[in-house]
Amino acid sequence: MTNDNSKLTKEKKHQARQQKLKEKVDQRIANATKEKGLLLVITGNGKGKSTSGFGTVARAVGHGLKASVVQFIKGTWECGERNLLELHDVDFHVMGTGFTWETQNKEEDTKAAQSAWSDAKVLLSDDSIDVVLLDEITYMVTYGYIDLEDVVECLNKRPAHQHVIITGRACHRQLIELADTVSEVQSIKHAFDNGIKAQAGIDW
Numbered sequence: 001m002t003n004d005n006s007k008l009t010k011e012k013k014h015q016a017r018q019q020k021l022k023e024k025v026d027q028r029i030a031n032a033t034k035e036k037g038l039l040l041v042i043t044g045n046g047k048g049k050s051t052s053g054f055g056t057v058a059r060a061v062g063h064g065l066k067a068s069v070v071q072f073i074k075g076t077w078e079c080g081e082r083n084l085l086e087l088h089d090v091d092f093h094v095m096g097t098g099f100t101w102e103t104q105n106k107e108e109d110t111k112a113a114q115s116a117w118s119d120a121k122v123l124l125s126d127d128s129i130d131v132v133l134l135d136e137i138t139y140m141v142t143y144g145y146i147d148l149e150d151v152v153e154c155l156n157k158r159p160a161h162q163h164v165i166i167t168g169r170a171c172h173r174q175l176i177e178l179a180d181t182v183s184e185v186q187s188i189k190h191a192f193d194n195g196i197k198a199q200a201g202i203d204w
């Protein structure tokens with residue numbers, strides 16, 4: 001076989017493989033006909049959970065959807081996403097306490113968590129809200145600051161079109177089961193481990 005012929009055969013084979021792949025993808029797209037408000041969970045130890053949640057909020061706002069955010073752990077820093085998204089009519093409800101290992105006061109943390117959760121409950125029963133981001137809510141459940149059964153019930157009863165995004169490490173199994181889409185961000189390495197401090201615009 002000449003070089004030209006062999007190149008042609010390779011191209012044809014490649015084309016046939018791509019055509020098969022396209023048919024498979026087209027079939028899967030044709031099968032996906034349902035529409036509903038989704039529950040997304042972004043969990044795991046790697047960096048990228050909150051940024052993914054905020055990215056989805058930005059995506060939704062870009063389509064004219066109404067989104068609200070509840071931040072269950074308030075850092076000591078300002079939050080770049082808040083500075084931007086508030087300009088686009090995204091309401092923020094921020095838990096009025098610092099990180100738990102800073103406050104070390106279970107009673108105060110529980111009160112703050114429950115107050116943020118009551119804000120979240122209002123959003124979860126408001127059908128004018130299309131997307132709700134519950135940032136770092138997993139810790140509130142793990143620490144027992146808010147009641148898992150109540151969270152599950154409110155998620156189940158929310159407006160049918162409403163999308164909810166949950167972020168945080170070690171998400172409870174029951175929330176993972178309830179979710180439509182779950183991603184686990186795995187840490188391969190993080191700059192912080194090499195003594196690099198949190199950078200504005202990247203880490204907060």
Ligand code: ATP
Pocket residue numbers: 045046047048049050051052136167169185187190192193198202203204
């Ligand atoms: P991000 O907000 O950057 O998406 P995240 O939500 O996945 O991060 P969190 O556990 O909420 O992660 O931590 C928030 C802060 O801790 C961020 O500044 C982030 O860069 C940092 N961080 C995240 N993962 C790690 C890690 N594996 N080691 C050290 N610092 C981390």
Ligand code: MG
Pocket residue numbers: 049050051136167168
């Ligand atoms: Mg986070």
